[in-house]
Amino acid sequence: MIAFELLVDVPVDLEITGKFIAPSSDWIHLSRILLDYELIVITHGVLYLAGDKQHFVVSKGEYLLLPPLTKQYGYKASECSFYWLHFSSKNGIKITDISNHPHNKEDNKIMLPQYGTLKSLEKIIVMMKQLQDAVRGYNQKTLNNYMSTVILCELYNQVFYTDNDPSKKTKQEQLYNDIVDYIKWSRSEHIKVSQIAAYFGYNDKYLSHLFTTISGLSLKQYILQQKMELAKFLLADTNQNINEVSIQLGYTDCHNFMKSFKKIVGLTPTDFRNAYAKRLLFYE
Template sequence: MTAFELNVDKPVTLEMTGKFVAPSADWIHLSRILHDYELIVMTEGVLYLAGDSQQFAVSKGEYLLLPPLTKQYGYKSSECSFYWLHFQPVSSIQVADSAACTYDKGDNRILLPQSGTLRSLEKIIVMMKQLQDSVRNYNQDTLNSYMSTVILCELYNQCCDTNADQLKKTKQEQLYNDVVDYIKWSRSEHIKVSQIADYFGYNAKYLSHLFTVISGISLKQYILQQKMELAKYLLTDTNQNISEVSLQLGYKDCHNFMKSFKKIVGLTPTDFRNAYAKRLLFYK
């Protein structure tokens, strides 16, 4: 698969950004020639998009990066939604992606595979929403370009974490990864440490200690952090009220949710939502 080496010694130049929501299941992406890089981050459905002669089917939780001069066109209709970001790097080259996840040329370059799956879609969405809020409220080119660069660096870290394979070398580290995956899939439930320990067949104290040694934080704290990451996504990218968000995260008492959110994030759920209430929404 193709990959792109981007120079981030200086910030990329933001051209434009927004969120697109298809108006119906009959929508199909327009045809055009790209004049800059476009990053697409899928939030719902599947986008059927071609770049030159290559066809992509990009699903929720995945991204696609297309370079300048690409002939872009939809090849199949679908009802979907995605965030998009057009930018120009200081410099870039197209390379083979065979060594993408072990790439190391210093802090001023990142290597991004053309497409991939995100480890934390919610985190990227919140960052995209923060960028949109900056565009709407400040419209300062330098600030917006730096924020765009941070998003690309986060994308690189999510897709090309060189420590990912190292964490699977031992049985204990494999167990840690399995626990992390279990928590991410169960964030909308009221999960406890004892429940996770029973599921994997380990003593709760042993599992908690193991998790803390590897991650640096307690298992209970990690569960809470992951719930709040999902909460931030729901508050910024949906119209659910606070009570609905609370229920979706497995809280029976909305006040307990608000207290936990304030403790972790530093803002109340309402203040957090109001800080990023403006969307750059497109239906074309």
């Protein structure tokens, strides 16, 4: 697979960024020649996009990175939405075949596969929204460049950061990872520790102790944190009101949601939304 290797001791140059929402189900991406690098992060639906002669199918939670001089065009109707970021680099960017060159982490260098799946779409979306807020609120080139570089570094870590120590692949570690995945997919529901314990067939106290030992957080606290991560995404990327967000997270009382959000995030839901309210939305 093609990957792009770039030095980040100097920030990249942001050209333009925004969010796009397809105006209809029969929308097809325009045809053009890219003048710089474009990062696309899909937040809804599927994008059918070609780069030169290669056809890509990019779904929600996935990203695509295309280099300058690529002939970019839609080859099929795409009902989708995505964040996009155009950038260039003073240091230049090396194109390599990652399958033939094993990757070694270096502090001043990142490698980005052309296409991949994100471990945390919500985190990238919030960072893209913060960048757009900065562009519209300050439009200071240095700030924009560094924020864009941070997004690329986060993308890099989501793609490559894994624990490859086989000595840690124990039954308890596997159970812990299963619990994390269960919470991730159930965080829009009203889930309790007892419900998780019953699902996996363990005692409440044992499961809580196991989770705390491995993660350093109580199971109850982790559930709450994950709910608030989803809440931040909904507040940053949708126009749902606070009550609608609380219902989507499984809260029956909006005030309890607002209290929990303030405790975890340090801001009220309204203050968090207003802090990054300057989204750049595009329809063409």
